[in-house]
Amino acid sequence: MNCKKCHTKAVIGLPRHNAAFCKVCFNEFVHDQVARAIKAERMFGPQDRILVAVSGGKDSLALWDVLLKLGYKADALYVDLGISGYSATSREKAVRFADTVGAAHKATLLTHTVQEAEGAGIRELADLIHRPTCSACGTIKRYQFNRAAVEHHYDVMATGHNLDDEAARLLGNVLHWQEEYLDKQSPSLPASVEGFAKKVKPLYRLSEREIAAYAVLNRIDYIVEECPMAKGSKMLLYKEVLNRLETESPGAKQSFYWGFLDKQAKAQPASASMTEKDQASLHPCSTCGQPTTAEICSYCKMMARASAAKSS
């Protein structure tokens, strides 16, 4: 198989684009897809300060790598969840990347350690409040990434969500007709109210396999091992189903998710409707000040419940 662009030996075939690329042309393809995503969704400009949410996994480290190579000012935040046998390795990968590629681009890695801040790791916290670990993890990460972006005055927060993540989430939302969640599936969410950072997903045009290939080809040392908490998750099942469809019908994932984005954009400008809705329903949490629909935000409620359970 030869590269579609330069006709040398290819290292990866991309059936959904009816193409194959060598390493150099594949890197160009990945950078081009991210640049197109940033432009099409008006994510940020060359002067904006970006905070990348990194986990030590392929997607977030590849995203940080691409943004730095495209010349953007991107720092990163790692949230240490305190999962024994997993967090130490994922942290090491994030730190090593920051010390090498990050440092060469004068980028900084911020860290937040759940154990230090809350006196317990994610498993213990989830047990204390009787919530699934992944749900507690989502609340903590969303809260801490937003807090760091706002406190450190970043213009935008970027996550490594890819085409597979978004297509699987869309499938889950549509299967259960959770229409209220569909607005939040845009790759660019505005800073709708005071206290909310703008959130973007510059990898939404790239599949998980393409991003893993980018990481392997560019020697990005990421944690290959799956988070032990994610075993048996619904997201994995949805991704498996979508990948079976993709194999039989290349382009199925992009036509599903991008088709949804096109329809949504025609129906109403997502950022305008979301800003209106958020401004009508959100106000500052009485404990921490972050925007919430309730009196106390879900993060503060969770920590108060955990603290009460610990002392009882």
Next chain:
Amino acid sequence: MGRKSLSIAQSLLPLAQRSAYDRFMQVQLSHPERLVEVKGPKRVKELLRDLNLVAEAHLVIRRDELVTEDELLRDEDMVEVRPVISGG
């Protein structure tokens, strides 16, 4: 890393037909991490099919280099089949 018995190789070539000099390609798999031996030569696409793995969810790496689905793998090759899907 656990070393699995020759289940894949055996399914393709009965023990009775194997000589002491037969070599097999070494294939490293994940989730759970294990090593299997597979009789070559074999194209990447066929290897994935024999292992019942979906190409869209895996990368095949030979000696630190990515290989495309039409690449021919030989008995002397060390191959990693790396899953790319994460549950986050």
